[in-house]
Amino acid sequence: GAGVSQTPSNKVTEKGKYVELRCDPISGHTALYWYRQSLGQGPEFLIYFQGTGAADDSGLPNDRFFAVRPEGSVSTLKIQRTERGDSAVYLCASSSGAGGVADTQYFGPGTRLTVL
Amino acid sequence: GQQVMQIPQYQHVQEGEDFTTYCNSSTTLSNIQWYKQRPGGHPVFLIQLVKSGEVKKQKRLTFQFGEAKKNSSLHITATQTTDVGTYFCAGRNYGGSQGNLIFGKGTKLSVKP
Numbered sequence: 001g002a003g004v005s006q007t008p009s010n011k012v013t014e015k016g017k018y019v020e021l022r023c024d025p026i027s028g029h030t031a032l033y034w035y036r037q038s039l040g041q042g043p044e045f046l047i048y049f050q051g052t053g054a055a056d057d058s059g060l061p062n063d064r065f066f067a068v069r070p071e072g073s074v075s076t077l078k079i080q081r082t083e084r085g086d087s088a089v090y091l092c093a094s095s096s097g098a099g100g101v102a103d104t105q106y107f108g109p110g111t112r113l114t115v116l
Numbered sequence: 117g118q119q120v121m122q123i124p125q126y127q128h129v130q131e132g133e134d135f136t137t138y139c140n141s142s143t144t145l146s147n148i149q150w151y152k153q154r155p156g157g158h159p160v161f162l163i164q165l166v167k168s169g170e171v172k173k174q175k176r177l178t179f180q181f182g183e184a185k186k187n188s189s190l191h192i193t194a195t196q197t198t199d200v201g202t203y204f205c206a207g208r209n210y211g212g213s214q215g216n217l218i219f220g221k222g223t224k225l226s227v228k229p
Binding site: 104 | 122157
């Protein structure tokens with residue numbers, strides 16, 4: 001595709017429910033990143049995939065958060081037992097993976113999650 | 117943990133005035149990146165600085181990386197209304213993973229025509 005796409009664009013859920021957020025990276029990009037952005041804050045790193053494997057999941061806040069990328073393309077961020085504090089915009093980014101730390105990350109439009 | 121501080125939090129300027137935002141890290145960085153986020157939009161990559169003391173220019177934008185690789189700045193000359201948005205710096209530690217960018221809180225720029 002032309003850019004990183006994320007679905008849904010908005011998700012409203014009730015406290016305690018389970019949600020899945022999807023990210024479709026730029027075609028051919030091997031690296032994929034999830035961030036969370038709260039109002040008035042910068043993006044906060046959650047997890048980074050290189051291919052199918054999570055290369056760094058040190059940003060996941062607790063075990064309610066989990067992400068997968070089974071075929072090395074689309075990724076799903078899964079949040080169990082949602083809490084009001086999980087409300088934020090969840091951003092996905094992808095990069096070619098070829099340049100290592102010099103890789104440019106291209107961000108998607110984000111999914112705005114609201115937990116009531 | 118590592119922190120990246122950015123000041124000011126907000127900046128209001130008259131069109132044509134200059135603007136500068138500053139970024140400071142509590143630790144030495146391997147590189148620093150700058151992003152722009154328009155209202156309602158997502159972060160868009162502007163530039164990456166890697167070398168100590170590096171200066172890069174993009175038209176009216178000048179980016180600097182400090183000699184100690186712990187601070188950086190973005191300067192915009194003669195602001196235009198199209199410059200409106202929030203500017204974020206994002207640093208990466210030595211030995212940090214490719215993905216683990218630490219973002220500052222951003223500087224929100226408004227430009228009065």
